[in-house]
Structure formats: structure tokens, C-alpha cells
Amino acid sequence: MELRLSEDQEFIARTAADFVKEKSPLARVRELRDKGDAIGFSRALWKEMAGLGWPGILYPEALGGAGLGFAELVLVMEELGRTLAPEPFLSTVLLAGQALARSGDEAKMKAWLPKICAGDAVLTLAHQEAGGRYDLDAVSTTAKANGAGHRLDGEKIQVLDGHVADALLIPAQTDGGIALFLLPAATTKGLTITRQQRLDGRGVALVKLEGVEAGPETQLGAPGAGRALLHDAVDRACVGLCAEMLGAMQQAFALSLAHLKEREQFGAPIGSFQALKHRAADIFIEIELCKSAVMAAARALDADSPEVPALVSLAKAKCSDGLILAANEGVQFFGGVGMTDEYDIGFYLKRARAAELSFGDAAHHRARWATLAGY
Amino acid sequence: MELRLSEDQEFIARTAADFVKEKSPLARVRELRDKGDAIGFSRALWKEMAGLGWPGILYPEALGGAGLGFAELVLVMEELGRTLAPEPFLSTVLLAGQALARSGDEAKMKAWLPKICAGDAVLTLAHQEAGGRYDLDAVSTTAKANGAGHRLDGEKIQVLDGHVADALLIPAQTDGGIALFLLPAATTKGLTITRQQRLDGRGVALVKLEGVEAGPETQLGAPGAGRALLHDAVDRACVGLCAEMLGAMQQAFALSLAHLKEREQFGAPIGSFQALKHRAADIFIEIELCKSAVMAAARALDADSPEVPALVSLAKAKCSDGLILAANEGVQFFGGVGMTDEYDIGFYLKRARAAELSFGDAAHHRARWATLAGY
């Protein structure tokens, strides 16, 4: 595993950076928030991204994708993460897309992956419940056998883009363990979807299932495969999130550095004060470690390495702490104005916390690392 | 509980400070170490301290003591801790002395406490075994019923001043739980005492018991009282140790501050560099917190407060971290010379670690705090 970008990869990263600079400044996110946008992202921009091939990066050309890998995907997500772009990568491309792509269910893959690659569908996977904290196996939504199909009851929280998803993957407990059911949002009876408002503006929803009748055609993958699909999809989304976090921490730090150089106090730029310098140096180091961690996790996924779970946990543990450090210190460096909504640094503080507490916090992933290492 | 010294207490503290300055500089500890002194402390100085009434501070006047309390004792131990004075306060006055004093065993109290107060006897309590870590109840030394008495087998480690103790209190498992046996060192058969060399020079010993016959007259206190005596004595010794640590951290910090003011680098005293200033400010704060913690624990003991165990754990958790901070940062402030044996700061680094890992480390006491608080 070589930790270096190829020329093609550097080109992808540059393209994404240019795109973000031009089309997706943080001001766009602020505007979506301020006008209380019902969708929370831009469908038009999502189509444009699809035009660049981004939602399809991971998927085979036969299904409308680019046939590349996570090494490329994380470059795009890192750039998008710099300005907290809210388009539905995590939900559609990673959570749902990866569950579909790994299910072996040709019919469903053909039905949905081309739409995902084209930016024409939003999908999601409802991996969280109220009592479950970060344990993916803590699924209390039930799927009781009901004729040839199942009857689903339960509630899912903070389902990413659940409020605009065309279809939702719902993990539920069957007699044979966790299974995933793909339910179309518009036509499924007994499904109630309520938009939730999170501090970081990322679109999430409460999803209630009351006597939902899920026909046999809705179950994804072979019986018994649901649990693995769920874990694998969340691990992959987690790496995507880490890439976003990496972009966000770099941007928060860039804002901070600019401020440290410009802002004068006591007759000198505050960046000349040694205590702040040393703290800035520490942030720099942590970001460098996060870069390596994200790169390694992405490459491990592409190589189908047995180290995948450990490197995913490493990336999430480091990026959680790294982004929080960059954001907390950023606000402190900015001082009073950093506390105002008018300045951008607060957006990173909010995203830092939301990202930390998604797909397991740092302590959760340290514990997982230890378990994987056998201690 | 008022956290303020009375005039009498201020006088005791000043007397102790003057005594330490004159009679117990760190050079004395260095000399004892360098000459490989077999005892490890000065019997003459111990007599002098007894002359000042220090070993007897806690004990009734009828038994040769001063009838004062922990509020006074910690002031003396804090001053002695500044220069790491090795005299046997922890072993004799606190571990053994407190077990005796709380046992209700008039005969043994009369036999030993006057000698302790006069500086004429060294006693100790062997609270540690190899596998037990910080769990006082993990006693695997056995006391099997043997006629009217018991037969003791087992091994104790790092017994404070065990190599010079006139008598040792040995916790052992009887059928009725933990009991304490007071064994004279010189005349007890089957007792092997080996001096151990610890990094901080504090005198400790391995104590091996092989078929030791302990007559009924050796058992301390009522049957079943041993466990409580053991816990109470260790808690009290722990507060004494915290006072020593408080003195040590203040002295390490004083050495550091003097160096920060004197030492010039890049044309300025290094204490003018803001990064070091801020770290010094943090050490100052931690020391202030430790002062309050030690004072509160001592006063709680004197008031026989139900908060004793929690405040002991609070003091040990704070003082462990505080002394390590002051010592680690001290060596860093001194730079290269701080790493040499020639400078004194290294003595504090070594003591910091030895003290941290005695009577439970910070994490152990945080866990105990949580248990006491019911979570």
C-alpha cells in the first residue's frame, strides 16, 4: 500500500477543489440554513456532481459508474468537506449504495445504482435507533414473518437524508437475525418520516414504522446477510465521513491561520504569540496524522485488506479528535467574533460535534480497535 | 469545615519549614542514596523530630503524643515532602500507628504508641502483595488456625521501612476474613526480610512468611476488624503521602520557576516565552487545587466525616496528577541538565512516579470516587 497520490488522483482532487471554490462556498450552506430549505441541499448541484462522475466513482461502468475506488472518492469528499457541502454522498452513495453493491442482488443493483450514479435518486440506510447508541447490532425494530414477507415495527432516528430519500434501507430483527428491507418512501404504507433539525444543518429524519408490510421483494441480499451488509456499509460511510472531516479540519485551520496572521492585539499579530504558535503546531501535526489515516483506510478498502475494520476505526478515532481540536481552538483563536453566527468558524464547531457523534465516537472506535487487536 | 490555618497551625508549618531548611536539605537524601545507607534515613534526625513532637502529633498526650490532628500533621509532612525527607512517617506513624490506635487494643497501644511518639520504634504495615495491584482486599497471604494462634504463609512487597522495622503488621486471610498480625522482626521465626531498592530511594522491603507461628497475642483488634483497620490505616497514610506530594510539587515548581527566571536562551530568560508561561500558570493552578484537596481531606479525617473516603480519593487523584505534571514539566523546563543526576529536579520526577503508584494511582481513586458516589 503506497501512500501517495497518482497523477490521476491529483487531477481528481484539483478538479474537486476548483468545483468547490466556484460552486460550493460555505455561504451556500449558510443560505440553505437561513432560508430553512426543505431539502437541505441543491438537487441541481447534485446533478452537476453526477455530471462529473462523483456519485458513481465507486460503481462499475456498466451501471453508469466510473469504476474507481475509495482512494479517489475520499479526495472528492475531502474537498466537499471543506465547505460542508450537504449533498447526499453519505446516505445515497455510501450507506445505501454500498449495501446494494455488496448485496449481490442484481435486480436491485440494476434498479438503483444507475440512478444513484446519475444523481437521479436519493437513498439512505437507517442505521440508528434511540437506545442503540453506536452499537449497530442493537436493532429493536422488528420484522415479523407475515405471509411471504414481513411486518415491520419500530423507529429509526437521525436517518441521513431520510426526509428526501426515494427509498430507505431499514435494518430489522427477523427470526434469522438482522435483515435489510428496501422500502420506497412514497408508496410504503405505515411509514412516517419527519424531518429533524440538527445543529450542523445536515438533513436527517425520524422514521417510524407501524405495521409496514414489506413483501419478499423488499429484502436485500440473502437471508442472514443483513448484519454484514449493515456493518460493511456503515464502515464505508464512516471512511467517507472521515474524508469530509479531514477537509473540514483543514478549512477550519486555514481560517484560523489567516486570522492569526491578520488580527492584531497588543501591537502585534496574535499569531506571533508563542503559546498560540505552539497550539497551532499541534493542530498541524494532528491534521497530518488524519490525512494519513484517511488515505490508509481508503486504500485498505480498495485492496480488500483484512485491516479494513481496524483502519476505519483508526481513521474515525483520529478524525473525531482532530476536527474537534481544530474547531475548538479555531473559535478560541477568533475570540469573541468566533462566537458570533456571522463568522464561519462556528459552522465547523457544530459539524465537528455532529461528525464525532456519528458512526461511533472516538472512544467507541478505540474500544473496537482493542477488540480487533484481541485485548 | 473551614479551609484556613489557625495561628497555631501557621506556627507549626513555619517551624517545620525552618527545620527542613536547616536540617533536611535535598542534599541529605542524595548523600544517603550515594553512600548506599543501609537504613535509608537518619535515626538521629528522627529523634529530633520526635523532640518536636511530630511523630506524636495525632496521639493522645497520655501516650506521649500531642493530641492534635491531621490538620496539623499534613503541615509537617508537606514541609518534609519538599525535600523528600525519608524518615518513617508513613510506615510508623500512619500505617502502623493508625492501625494500632484504631484497634481498641489497649495493651498494644500502650506497648507501642509511646515508643512511636518518642521516635524509639519503627513499625510498618505490609499492605501490598505482588498480584494485588491496588486492591487492599486481594490478600493471598494465609493465616491458618494453628492451636490458639495462626500459621502464616505468603509474601508482601515494597513494605515501607520493612528492612528496619521493629515490628510488622501483616494482613492475612483467616477463615473469618482479613486479620492483622503484629510480628516482632527480630524474634519471629520464618520471617525473611529483604531490602528492595526503589527508584526514589524510599526504603522498602520484601517480606516473606514461611510457616510463621503467630500466637493469639499477635492478632490486632477484635476478630473481623482487620479489614476495616487495614483500609482505614491505608487511607490515613494516603493523606500523609498526599501532603508529602504537595510539598514535593511545590518545591519542584519553585526550582522550575527559579530556572525559568535565570536561564537565558536566544537572548532572553526562557521564562519570558509565552508557551512556557502558560504552562507554568497551569501548574500553579493544579498546585492550588492540590493544596485545597489535602487540607479538606485532613480536616475531614479530624471531623470523622462520612466524606473521608471520597476526599482521600480526591486528594490522591489530584496530587498524583499534579506532582507528575510539576515534575515532568520541571525536567522539560530545565532541558538537558534536568536529565542529569547532578541536578535535583530528577529526584522529584522519580518520587512523583513512586508516589503515584503507591496506595492506588489516579485512575484507581477516580474509580473509587465513582463507586462511593454510586455510579
Added chain:
Amino acid sequence: MSEASPRKTSDETGFREATRVWLLENCPPSLQGKSQVAIWGGRKWRPENPDERVWLERAASKGFSAPMWPVAYGGGGLSKAQNKVLLSLLRELRIPLPLVGFGLTMIGPTLLQYGTEAQKREHLTRIARGEVLWCQGYSEPGAGSDLAGLQCRAEEDGDEYIINGSKIWTSNADAADWIFCLVRTDPDAPKHEGITFLLMDMDQPGVTVRPIKLISGSSPFCETFFNDARALKANVVHKVNAGWTVAKALLGHERSMIADAFGVGGTGGTKRVSLAERARRYLPSDKSGRLGDPVLRDAIAQSEINARAFALTVQRSKDGMRAGHNPGPESSMFKVYGTELNMARHELMVRIAGPQALGWEGAGFEADELALTRDWLRTRGNSIEGGTSEVQRNVIAKRVLGLPD
């Protein structure tokens, strides 16, 4: 003023009984047991419950709105001991303070120390009667920690000053009637020596106020702009260009208030839900009743131990002060540690609540979870406002530890 003025009662028990009777008779029943009500007063004040005005007026007549101020300036002339009795009765009967605000706690004490006789008569009396609500104009958008670097300037014009510039973090400026502020009167002098402490009526066309939205949502803070605003020269406190002296005295009041607030917080003096109770809501416990997440349990214990050690330290300082020791620059320690403790505690509460700490509003979050999100965000300002942690550490290093510049 009542005939049997309690001030004339020679012993405290008498004072306590007389005051208790007076309070029960004069505080409107709708406010008894309502100690959480904050009575701000001022021209723009429109209390929801009209009894609040009744209570303020009666208490002011009695001298209880500013109990320890001299009677000549509208105060109650109470001794320290009597004031303590009054406060304990208010607490006991859960009757709200007749008046709160910066007039009472900040500019009032400052005028008592530095004001002219005319200023005291005019302003203190109006403060004590709750007629004027005050705000503070210290910080400026450009100045930050470097308070003395302020730019807002005042130029002489006859018996007036003309003021131009702006102030930030002017709490409650949108409700206030008067502002006390620092202005630059000599731009050529060294920065600490060209500053004047000036009082200004805000009800004039040259003053505009814009509320500030924080990352945690709406806030009492405002930005206040002066565009040819005017103030009489008679409203200069202390001497022209000697405002820094007054400012420092006033900052002392502020810092000890903040330290106090955090100190009390640390002791758990205000009833708060314990971290462990919070944790039980989100985490399973093991068979022995311990929190099932031992790593969080350790962090909770650390937080509680630090809070307790801090509370003990605040107590030790107070006990020392009662014994006559002066509070020195080590009070910076209370600011820096108290605030950072509070911040760390909130971060921990967020970690405990997990995804439920991410709500902004609406469905799927309990009210106290939504409050936690905002509270946590708000605490990030603790280490900035009232003197940053960096400034406090500088002060400790220089003035307590004697480290060189």
C-alpha cells in the same frame, strides 16, 4: 420611608423579624415564591406581571432595591450584616430581588468610588428607583483582549463631547437607557493614558443598537454604534484621560462576579442534574449498578473531582479573605479554571448524550437535550469573555509567578 425603620433596630434578631414582616406585607402575593423573576427596571420596561413594578417601587421606597447604598442616594444604608439578613430572608421566602442589573452591580459601585456628588445624586438615585437600565460599553470590534487598544473617540464641543465609533458585547443594550463606556479623548497619548470613562444617554439619534446572534442562537449581546452621539462633559467619571483607572476598578468587580458564579457552579450550589444521572439515561449499568461504560465513568469522576477540588479552592480563598487576606491576581486562576471546567463538563455531557446531543430544534429531541446543545455551544465563549484564558494565564505568569515579560 417607614417610621419604624429597621436601621434603627439595634440587634439583628429585631431587624430580621421586622424585615420579615415588612417583606410579607409589601411583596405582592403574586411574586412570593417566585424568586426566579428578574426585575430589570428602566424606561422601556414593560413587565408581564404589573406587580413587579409595585414590588420594585415599594422596595425602592424602603431602600431595599440598593440596600447598602447611602440613604442620600436612594439606598437603604444597611450594614453588611443587615444586608446578609435581608438576602437570606429573600432566599428563604423565595421573594425576587427588587432589582437587578449593571446599574446596581457595576456602575453604581464605581460612582460611589469615583463619582462627583452631583453624579451620585443624579444617577444613583435613578438606579435605585429602577428608572434607568444601564449597559456597558467596553469592548470594541477591533480591540478584543487588548481592551486598552480601543478606538471609539470623543471630541470636545463646548460643554459636550461628540462620540463616534462602536462597542461590541454591550449586553442588553437594546433594552438599556444609559451606557457607561470607555472613549478615547487623546489619540496621541500612550494607549492607557488617553481614555476617558463617560456616561451617555442612549435615547438619542446618534446611538443605534444591533443585537448579536451567537453560534448558540439569540443572545443578550448587542453591537452599539455611535454616530455623532453626544454626552455632557459633566458625565465624565473621574478625570478626563484617567478612564483606565476607573475601568480597572470596574473590571475587578466583574471578574470577582464571574469567579463567584463559576465557584458556586463548581460546588453544585445551584441544583444541577449530576453527570452520572445523565449518563444513566443513555448508558446501561452493569449488575453492580456501575455505569456500563467505564471509560465515560472515569471521565465523569475526573470532571467531578476537578469540580470539587475547584470548589474547595474557591472556599479556601474566601475563608482566607474573611481572615483578612486580600484577593490577589490569583483570582485569574478562578476565571481560567472555572470556565474551562465548565466547558469540559459540557463537552462531557455532549459525549454522554451521544447523537441526542445534536438537536437544534423540533422533533426527536427532548427539551433538555435541545438546551444542552445550545448551552454547550454557549460555553465555548466562557474562555473568551471577561478576559480570555490566554490573558488570565499571562496575568498569573507575570503577577503571581513573577515571570519576566
Added chain:
Amino acid sequence: MSEASPRKTSDETGFREATRVWLLENCPPSLQGKSQVAIWGGRKWRPENPDERVWLERAASKGFSAPMWPVAYGGGGLSKAQNKVLLSLLRELRIPLPLVGFGLTMIGPTLLQYGTEAQKREHLTRIARGEVLWCQGYSEPGAGSDLAGLQCRAEEDGDEYIINGSKIWTSNADAADWIFCLVRTDPDAPKHEGITFLLMDMDQPGVTVRPIKLISGSSPFCETFFNDARALKANVVHKVNAGWTVAKALLGHERSMIADAFGVGGTGGTKRVSLAERARRYLPSDKSGRLGDPVLRDAIAQSEINARAFALTVQRSKDGMRAGHNPGPESSMFKVYGTELNMARHELMVRIAGPQALGWEGAGFEADELALTRDWLRTRGNSIEGGTSEVQRNVIAKRVLGLPD
């Protein structure tokens, strides 16, 4: 020099095979499989196993003691690729390096860059043959992080310099024959411009050496005193008063070596006992095989995660360098993080071992426990030696982040 010189073999496989044969034939059997043996050479060298000298001499004749140096100066003239093959064979056969030391790694490369032809012929040849052991005289008791503030002075006297002053942290000075050091030749010039890089024979009355005892016990460090010591002017490297340029180049070598060492440490490249294995020795495990102390388990995982993230970062940097990126000042990052990681890891090992980490010598402690105590103490110097963490953070802030002075 052997006839079938492997340098002439055009393909690597041929070189590999020829070299393997040569190594097996020429390395004395008593040293095969003894890769841990360190061969220092020098005049005072008295190896316990006389075969060490045999091996050094044979390897030197072959050019393998300084494989990549030019043949003219006693080197092997190997290409980078060939050198890699040689090293991998030594590792594979567990044959010790024929020579180690500062001559080879520090002054040698420096002379190749800055030395005169005469200096190269004299010194490099003797280094390659293991005849002279070198030590380094940079730091001074008074200078510390401010390396350029050095005071040790050299005054001209005919074709010699007379040197007075002292150097500290001169590793192995008590075994060394020559010292390369920085001396002040112009006390009136700005501090970086009056320094000369000078080579000096230590076997003279004006040079005395005192070993330094550390808090961890005895050490290779010494203090070296010059009392009218002498050196020929011909032993000035580069120009007089231009020694700082040479010093910086040499420091570059040193820092990348240190970063490398810690980087490799971080990957677990050197076999080390894992923290978890250590923990199992002192802590019970629960039924599922997890460490019974979840708080320590979390700390161990944190330490391992940091170590792995650091190793990945070292790798990323190397992979980038292979692609032609230059190592910039961000290498300071490797020094500061690598050392602090190592220090934190040792503190954690001490916490894991508990009271058993407190041994100094003698009864009641295992040998590896006693080693841990010393190792931990020794690591406290990691953040000081080779440029303090504070200096490294300054470098990062200034040269990587562009923060102002």
C-alpha cells in the same frame, strides 16, 4: 579488493548472489547470526570477540564498511540499489554491520559535501577502515536550545588554533579519538557568523572528558573540556566563520535519523512487546478475553492508534519523497510527535506495571521491569535532545505555517 568486484556485475541478481557468497565466506562464523553486535572501531577499541576486528578489516578491504563512499576514500562505491541489496543480505543473514558510528553517519557525509580533497583522503579513509572513532561537540553547558549561542573559542596561533571552553552531550567522547566541533572564531560577529567547524584530535593533554550520569543511570554522554587544546588550521571544514552552514547540514542528517528511528519504532518495525501483552501480565482479563481494566485498555488503544497513525505519516512522507517531493521543515513534526509518542508510551507502560515499575535494582523486580524504570526515565530526555519540542514547534509555526515572529 576482490577481483570479481560486485560493482562490475551489471544486474542486481548477480550482485546479490556474489555478495551473499562473499559475506558467508568472509564473515567469521562466530559473528554470523549476531546482527545485534555493534562494531565501533577506533584506537581504544578492544572487542571482546577478536573476530569483530577480523570482520571489520575484511569488510573494509572489500569497501563494505562504507559501501556508498567513493572507492578513492576507502568506500565501496556501491550504487543506492546495490547498497540496499547489501543491507538486506546482512539483515537476512543476521550478520552485523561491519562498522557503526558518527564517523560513518555524520562527519563522513559532511566531509563528502564540504571537505577539501586532503581532508577527505585523510579522514574518510581512516573512518572507513574503522581506525578512528568520532564524537560530536555541538552543545555547550550554557547554550542549550540556542545552539548558535556557543562560547567555546578558538584563537589563531600560527598554523594552529588554540581552543578553550567545553562541550556537553558529547556521546562516547570517552571512547572517541577525534571530535568534530563548533567553535567561536570571531566573538564580535553576529552569533551565527563567527562560528567555525573544526576537527580535533582528542589524544592531547588539553582535552579532558567526564562521563555524565543521567537520572536513568550511566549514559554514553560526556562533558568534554578544552584547556588550551590545539588543532591544525588544515582541520577547519569549509570556511572560517562559516561553520554554521556546515552545522545545519549536519543537523539535517541527525534529525532525519532521529525521525527515522522513532518512525520505525512507531510501526513496530523493531519487535517490541505489545502494550496489551504487558498489560495481561499485571491485569486480569474478563471472560471475553478483554483486559479487565477498561480505562487502561482505552489508553492502550489510544497509544497504539497514535503510533500507527504516526507510522503511516512517516510512510506517506517517504512515499512522497520517493516521488521527488523534498523533505521540508515539516520533518520537525516527526521529531516532536515521535518523541512525545515514545514518552507517552513509556509512561503508559509504567502505569500498567504499577508498583512493579518502581524498581531500581535488586530483589523483587524482574530484569525487564528494572529496564522499564530506566527506559522510562531516559525517555524524558527525548523531547529535549536533538532540538527540544519547543524549538520544533517554533520551527513548524514559522516555517511551515508561516506565523509571524
